[in-house]
Amino acid sequence: MEWVHKSVLVNEVIDFIDLKSGGVYADMTFGEGGHTEALLKGGAGCVWGSDRDLSAIEQYRKEGTYRQDPRLKLIQCRFTDFKAQAASTQFDGILLDLGVSTRQLTAPPRGFTFQTAGPLDMRMDQSEGPTLKEWLEAVSEEAIADALYWNADLKNSRSLARKIKKAAQEGKLETTQDLATLLGPRTGKAHPATVPFMALRMAINQELEQIQTALPQLLTLLKPHGRLVVITFHSTEDRLVKRMMKTWAGLCICRELVCLCSKTAHVKILTKKPVEPSTEELSHNPRSRSAKLRCIEKLA
Numbered sequence: 001m002e003w004v005h006k007s008v009l010v011n012e013v014i015d016f017i018d019l020k021s022g023g024v025y026a027d028m029t030f031g032e033g034g035h036t037e038a039l040l041k042g043g044a045g046c047v048w049g050s051d052r053d054l055s056a057i058e059q060y061r062k063e064g065t066y067r068q069d070p071r072l073k074l075i076q077c078r079f080t081d082f083k084a085q086a087a088s089t090q091f092d093g094i095l096l097d098l099g100v101s102t103r104q105l106t107a108p109p110r111g112f113t114f115q116t117a118g119p120l121d122m123r124m125d126q127s128e129g130p131t132l133k134e135w136l137e138a139v140s141e142e143a144i145a146d147a148l149y150w151n152a153d154l155k156n157s158r159s160l161a162r163k164i165k166k167a168a169q170e171g172k173l174e175t176t177q178d179l180a181t182l183l184g185p186r187t188g189k190a191h192p193a194t195v196p197f198m199a200l201r202m203a204i205n206q207e208l209e210q211i212q213t214a215l216p217q218l219l220t221l222l223k224p225h226g227r228l229v230v231i232t233f234h235s236t237e238d239r240l241v242k243r244m245m246k247t248w249a250g251l252c253i254c255r256e257l258v259c260l261c262s263k264t265a266h267v268k269i270l271t272k273k274p275v276e277p278s279t280e281e282l283s284h285n286p287r288s289r290s291a292k293l294r295c296i297e298k299l300a
């Protein structure tokens, strides 16, 4: 069965980004272009669509609905390279819809899924960095355990890492299904490989590091009153985004008796609680269930 990507929280993105006719926006997780199309349809004057996955950009250039619209500017880059590309452009709104797209997730050759056998790859940008197989063979058991723990809070990270490293050293890990079988079998609703797969994908693509380095840069690209909208899909990602937004809003993020947080506010938080998909959205897109949208506005 072929999955079709359904963009999440589209109406909420348009509301929170405060879409203005003729405004300049950046969709930095272009993916299959769903949010970009909503911005263009809503009257954006210009949308920069960027993604580190060249195949996402190329696919849209071939067959995307707005591919010939002069308001759309498509570029391949990582979050951390975007500022250099944008140069002096200032944006009314920037969107990050984190994680992987359905096309990436469900294409066996990309190695993100264990539903069917594929190579242990997992790179969003297939032109850079080690594949998962190369990484598992090169790094220590401790590095694997750290990736499982820090990216996904996995409590049994050490024992899982031991098992994975041993299998990698013995040459037993060739495909995504080899790895899933090692981590299985499925007993409950979710396959036990689901969370470790996510954590390893995050390590291969350095997802938390990308967010941590890029978000402060993106703040400098916003016009006064410009909005930054971030959609996360799991708790470690969400926690990081929430802490960064709170710091910029001059709120305390420490748990010390004497607070040492800088209390200077550069932004206003517009989502006291994260916005989640409505029951209606959940009914036609169950994959949106863990989405959380947070938004800040840059102060003048």
Ligand SMILES: C[S@@+](CC[C@H](N)C(=O)[O-])C[C@H]1O[C@@H](n2cnc3c(N)ncnc32)[C@H](O)[C@@H]1O
Pocket: 005, 006, 007, 008, 028, 029, 030, 031, 032, 033, 034, 035, 036, 050, 051, 052, 053, 056, 077, 078, 079, 080, 097, 098, 099, 100, 101, 102, 124, 207, 210, 211
């Ligand atoms: C959830 S999908 C976005 C889907 C898109 N909003 C849509 O409606 O079709 C996330 C996309 O962000 C890209 N991405 C993730 N991390 C990135 C990073 N650090 N730099 C650039 N692109 C990234 C992935 O390659 C993927 O295509």
